[in-house]
Amino acid sequence: MEKAVLERETHGGHHPHVDVGVDGMKFGMWLFLITELLLFGGLFTVYAAFHSLYLADFKAAHHYINVNIGFVNTLVLITSSFFMAMAVWATQTDRKRLASIFLGLVVLLGLAFLFVKFTFEWPEKFAHGLHPGGKEFMHFVQEGHVGKALFFSLYFTMTGLHALHVIVGVGILAVMLFFALKGRYSSRNYGPVEVAGLYWHLVDVIWIYLFPLFYLIK
Amino acid sequence: MIEATKVEKGEARPYETYLDKKGLMSWLFTLDHKRIGLMYLTISMIFFLVGGLFALIFRTELMFPGKQFLSPYAHNVLFTLHGALLIFMVIIPMIPAGFGNFFLPIMVGAKDVAFPRLNLMSVWLFAIGGILLLLSLLFGPIDTGWTFYTPYSASKGLNVFIVSLAVFILGMSSILTGLNFIVTTHKLRAKGMTWGRLPLFVWALYATSIVQLIATPVLGITLLLLGLENILKIGFFDPRLGGDPVLFQHLFWFYSHPAVYLMILPAFGVVSEVVSIHSRKHIFGYWFIAASSLAIALIGFIVWGHHMFTAGMSPTADILFSFLTFFVAVPTAVKIFNWVATMYKGKIRFTAPMLYIFAFLFIFLVGGLTGLFLASVGTDIHLHDTYFVVAHFHFTMVGAAVFAIFAAFFHWLPKMFGKMYNEKWAKIGWFLNFVGFNLTFIPQFIMGSMGMPRRYWDYPVEFWPYHFVSTIGAFMIATGVLISVGVILHAILKGKKAPDNPWGGMSLEWQTPSPPPTENFLKEPVVTHGPYDFGKKEGH
Amino acid sequence: MLNLLALLPERASKYAIDVDTVFLVVFWLSVIAFVLVVGVMLIFMFKYRARDNDERDGAYITHNNLVEITWTIVPAIGLFAIFFLSLETYRKIKYPERVSLKVNVTARQWGWKAEYPDGKKLITGTIKESGRVTTDDFQPILYVPAGEPVEVILTSQDVLHSFYVPDFRAKYDAIPGRYTKLWFQATEPGKYELFCAEYCGMWHSRMPALVVALKPKEWERFQKLDASTFNNSLASLTADSLLAILNLPEKEFAKFVGKQKEAMASLPLHKRGEMLYKNLCASCHTTDGSKSVGPTFKGLYGKMEKLKGGSTVKVDENYIRESILDPTAKIVAGYPPAMPPFQGQLSEEEIQALIEFIKTLK
Ligand code: HEA
Numbered sequence A: 001m002e003k004a005v006l007e008r009e010t011h012g013g014h015h016p017h018v019d020v021g022v023d024g025m026k027f028g029m030w031l032f033l034i035t036e037l038l039l040f041g042g043l044f045t046v047y048a049a050f051h052s053l054y055l056a057d058f059k060a061a062h063h064y065i066n067v068n069i070g071f072v073n074t075l076v077l078i079t080s081s082f083f084m085a086m087a088v089w090a091t092q093t094d095r096k097r098l099a100s101i102f103l104g105l106v107v108l109l110g111l112a113f114l115f116v117k118f119t120f121e122w123p124e125k126f127a128h129g130l131h132p133g134g135k136e137f138m139h140f141v142q143e144g145h146v147g148k149a150l151f152f153s154l155y156f157t158m159t160g161l162h163a164l165h166v167i168v169g170v171g172i173l174a175v176m177l178f179f180a181l182k183g184r185y186s187s188r189n190y191g192p193v194e195v196a197g198l199y200w201h202l203v204d205v206i207w208i209y210l211f212p213l214f215y216l217i218k
Numbered sequence B: 001m002i003e004a005t006k007v008e009k010g011e012a013r014p015y016e017t018y019l020d021k022k023g024l025m026s027w028l029f030t031l032d033h034k035r036i037g038l039m040y041l042t043i044s045m046i047f048f049l050v051g052g053l054f055a056l057i058f059r060t061e062l063m064f065p066g067k068q069f070l071s072p073y074a075h076n077v078l079f080t081l082h083g084a085l086l087i088f089m090v091i092i093p094m095i096p097a098g099f100g101n102f103f104l105p106i107m108v109g110a111k112d113v114a115f116p117r118l119n120l121m122s123v124w125l126f127a128i129g130g131i132l133l134l135l136s137l138l139f140g141p142i143d144t145g146w147t148f149y150t151p152y153s154a155s156k157g158l159n160v161f162i163v164s165l166a167v168f169i170l171g172m173s174s175i176l177t178g179l180n181f182i183v184t185t186h187k188l189r190a191k192g193m194t195w196g197r198l199p200l201f202v203w204a205l206y207a208t209s210i211v212q213l214i215a216t217p218v219l220g221i222t223l224l225l226l227g228l229e230n231i232l233k234i235g236f237f238d239p240r241l242g243g244d245p246v247l248f249q250h251l252f253w254f255y256s257h258p259a260v261y262l263m264i265l266p267a268f269g270v271v272s273e274v275v276s277i278h279s280r281k282h283i284f285g286y287w288f289i290a291a292s293s294l295a296i297a298l299i300g301f302i303v304w305g306h307h308m309f310t311a312g313m314s315p316t317a318d319i320l321f322s323f324l325t326f327f328v329a330v331p332t333a334v335k336i337f338n339w340v341a342t343m344y345k346g347k348i349r350f351t352a353p354m355l356y357i358f359a360f361l362f363i364f365l366v367g368g369l370t371g372l373f374l375a376s377v378g379t380d381i382h383l384h385d386t387y388f389v390v391a392h393f394h395f396t397m398v399g400a401a402v403f404a405i406f407a408a409f410f411h412w413l414p415k416m417f418g419k420m421y422n423e424k425w426a427k428i429g430w431f432l433n434f435v436g437f438n439l440t441f442i443p444q445f446i447m448g449s450m451g452m453p454r455r456y457w458d459y460p461v462e463f464w465p466y467h468f469v470s471t472i473g474a475f476m477i478a479t480g481v482l483i484s485v486g487v488i489l490h491a492i493l494k495g496k497k498a499p500d501n502p503w504g505g506m507s508l509e510w511q512t513p514s515p516p517p518t519e520n521f522l523k524e525p526v527v528t529h530g531p532y533d534f535g536k537k538e539g540h
Numbered sequence C: 001m002l003n004l005l006a007l008l009p010e011r012a013s014k015y016a017i018d019v020d021t022v023f024l025v026v027f028w029l030s031v032i033a034f035v036l037v038v039g040v041m042l043i044f045m046f047k048y049r050a051r052d053n054d055e056r057d058g059a060y061i062t063h064n065n066l067v068e069i070t071w072t073i074v075p076a077i078g079l080f081a082i083f084f085l086s087l088e089t090y091r092k093i094k095y096p097e098r099v100s101l102k103v104n105v106t107a108r109q110w111g112w113k114a115e116y117p118d119g120k121k122l123i124t125g126t127i128k129e130s131g132r133v134t135t136d137d138f139q140p141i142l143y144v145p146a147g148e149p150v151e152v153i154l155t156s157q158d159v160l161h162s163f164y165v166p167d168f169r170a171k172y173d174a175i176p177g178r179y180t181k182l183w184f185q186a187t188e189p190g191k192y193e194l195f196c197a198e199y200c201g202m203w204h205s206r207m208p209a210l211v212v213a214l215k216p217k218e219w220e221r222f223q224k225l226d227a228s229t230f231n232n233s234l235a236s237l238t239a240d241s242l243l244a245i246l247n248l249p250e251k252e253f254a255k256f257v258g259k260q261k262e263a264m265a266s267l268p269l270h271k272r273g274e275m276l277y278k279n280l281c282a283s284c285h286t287t288d289g290s291k292s293v294g295p296t297f298k299g300l301y302g303k304m305e306k307l308k309g310g311s312t313v314k315v316d317e318n319y320i321r322e323s324i325l326d327p328t329a330k331i332v333a334g335y336p337p338a339m340p341p342f343q344g345q346l347s348e349e350e351i352q353a354l355i356e357f358i359k360t361l362k
């Protein structure tokens, strides 16, 4: 807390410079991550409610899910999280080139995740009409297997919302990469990288929970 | 404490105030928390008038039984918008995001909030949310009630999607503000500003921010799902697709019960400030008031089920939620007693803000006590969804929270603009508001107990006298509101110059000139005493 | 003491007195708390008001832990007393000692349907006039024996509604896809207003109905009425008319019951179809040519209907029969697949009756 620098001079007219330091930024980000957890927490609640209501349907729906793709994507995200940690370390220790490389890798892996999701995984489900309102989806409803339909609604909303977070994360990290290449971050200014890293780890952690819920459910 | 610079009439300020820069752009892209606070206040005030106007229209419809001039659909739309606009655009943001933004950094002795850019983003999001709410009208105004209960709201289409998106965005704005306040309070306190020297308004905002951070995301996701339900038919809340309407209610109230404390906690903060300063007395039981704010915020999270006693929960849940609800009343009672005790042996001044606080205490007591009728399952089954509930929440939200907003306006107006309001007209407005308020909502308690259901476009004749009086009262409030808003505008535009510290306050905001300089203080503040040390003699 | 307040409506059910007791205890406790707090506040306001030109501060008093603890514990005791008191009432509201009659009640936009175990049915509709409405305009939805515990099993066809009889202090939500329950025991014979207490859209305020508590003798006779007779000619009577019938002298009543049975048997098929239509189909199909949830029945028979996907089909007996039993088999263009299947719910004869009725709508 003491790190906070409070300059107290009057500089006429300009907006006063407030600085809460890296600690302040991290504190802010942690608070934000709590809200993110609660955002997904709402969805996990919905999942839990329907899972207990339609246990058999949920298990049956699992067969439509491609575990291998999910597994690949899990590896991709975990690796990216590792590179993210490395990027923060490299920035803190003034290894600027290395930091840019690591950031670049994170962005690439993020994109790879999205690529797998949106070119293999989702289109396959759409082709089978498993999306809300789709042919197979409505079939489930008419057969009385509403649980299966709800499973896919959940699948699309939860992985969709997660993918949205990946997109935002990739966007933010791309901007970071841009500034990193310009040499803006260093051991004296590593706050933004570290904070962005926290966000990226959260995105990763959420996936770690989503993976068993949809892919490994037994 | 620092000395405020004295300025004679007509003499230019020797410093730049936050109001000096001109031009629309300087407002839209400002990073100054004071300007951002003012923008919040302005937007909220406009929505308050619009939302109030809607109430006047449908109250006129309800003045006599049978159809007067509104179709049932129009009526339903009006009370839905009335509720939604006033809750999401007015009563939740007005004190924290409006007055809080303005005063929290000054009160802790900071130059700004921790993340000024984020702050600008919140006000932008707030404006966008408001605009989206209005835009939704183009796609057919929604008539779901502000609670959006499914499945009625689940198959309405685009308009519900847009409204839920709007509320989602408003939620984001609210989260960012809360986040900013917490970090500011932790990291940017001036030298000597210990936790025990924080004004209680800051404590109240701190508790509010916690609620914002924890509860709002759940509302966000709930409404997002409702929106998707409407355009994609995902089925979570639609029984035809296997969904569960009661699940929606759980998720909705998990936010919306804590949200009632989002509305009242900041108001409590205002009361603590005004009671102490205008009684010229140290606040009684500082730590108990601060701690009870936190207690209310936390207990508030485990009572949401009391809105669902007739909605198909298990008896165990009914009983548990009823039991927990009574817990919230304890810290609230503690607060009320402390405020009254603060007046003991004070030097009470009957200024306009203080009058609003008297009215607040009177009305909130009734609002809170009638909450107990609803909290006990035995009676709530009869009273649920009747005008008794309507009266209960107007007592807490209008009589208490809106009155606190007016108190805040009159209390801080001299500081914000360096102008004084017209005391006489402010008091006339207060009188109309107070009397009109009771005239409007006391009859609603009676007809609610008699079984008058809420959200009715028409009612059997036996309820007529109560509705009639209620409508008269509503027009009386409207007159009072118009006068009060007039007094505020008049003060801002034409008011007499106000001294820097008209009430003799001791917290930091009164130690800086009015209106405050861009940097909040002329010199770096160093705090050497508490915010309420009235009457303290040396040696204490 | 209990009647000091005219606030509460008539007390007409067994547990109403328990509810009112809690209400009044909370009321008086609140009055005491209110008078104490506001009283003290008024005294302070008067006693410690600052006179003109008195610029001094008040006394320096900051806190007193003993006082704080006292005023935390004392209200807490009061509050928990209220909770435990209300718990007992809740138990009574929730659990009847026994039940002598169970009725299924289904809510819809915007009316009610009650089904008795013996097949009697009552249906109410929406009052859409713009004028004033009094209790006399409400249609009866339930006839129940006074003095006997009655259980209502609730559900809804579309959105949430809530079954609310203020005089009984009874309320519970009707939820689509679920069954909920409530019970009451009317203490006195009479007519009691029923409201929908959960917002359900446009005509939420205009789906009221009446619950009629019958004297033992009336109830006995009510039970004697044959279900199909009742459904086809008595269910739509006003409460007063039915009460008048139930109170006919013995002989006339017996004659009345017999005659109605005959009359019913001789009713033409399409007339019976019309009754079924009103009960089952009117919420989605009109007979005047206007579009509702589903297509109108007017001019339906014999016409060529466009289906979703482009094909057309001629509307004949078989098509109608199929539409009723398995509506999703062929979906009419421009409509959602919203019709519930009636497979297993209608007898062959009833389907015939419906078809005959649709045929009459040229
Ligand atoms: C600012 C807003 C606000 C506040 C502060 C409160 C405060 C309280 N509310 Fe209220 N409430 C609403 C806004 C608010 N409410 C809204 C908007 C709704 C309806 C939403 C909708 O459906 O549209 C609602 C609905 C609502 C319900 C659901 C009713 C229903 O739909 O059936 C219930 C039920 O328990 C309830 C209870 C309470 C309680 C126990 C408190 C307590 O916090 C009150 C505590 C205070 C006191 C009790 C007074 C002081 C205490 C003493 C002096 C102690 C001594 C007293 C004795 C021992 C008797 N409220």
Ligand code: HEA
Pocket: B048, B049, B050, B051, B052, B053, B055, B056, B059, B079, B080, B082, B083, B084, B086, B087, B090, B091, B144, B145, B146, B147, B390, B394, B397, B398, B402, B440, B454, B455, B456, B457, B470, B474, B477, B478, B479, B481, B482
């Ligand atoms: C903070 C929130 C807030 C506020 C301030 C108010 C203020 C008022 N409310 Fe409202 N109310 C709600 C929140 C609020 N309400 C909510 C959440 C609901 C539930 C909705 C639902 O069921 O979904 C509700 C429902 C509600 C009902 C029940 C409707 C029903 O169930 O059928 C009624 C009935 O009397 C009512 C009346 C009033 C009145 C008379 C005022 C008065 O205090 C208003 C005073 C008047 C003004 C402030 C107008 C002044 C302005 C002018 C005279 C014109 C100038 C205008 C312009 C220049 C544009 N309200």
Ligand code: CUA
Pocket: C107, C108, C110, C160, C161, C162, C196, C197, C198, C199, C200, C201, C204, C205, C207
């Ligand atoms: Cu049915 Cu309201």
Ligand SMILES: [Cu+2]
Pocket: B256, B257, B260, B303, B304, B306, B307
């Ligand atoms: Cu609540």
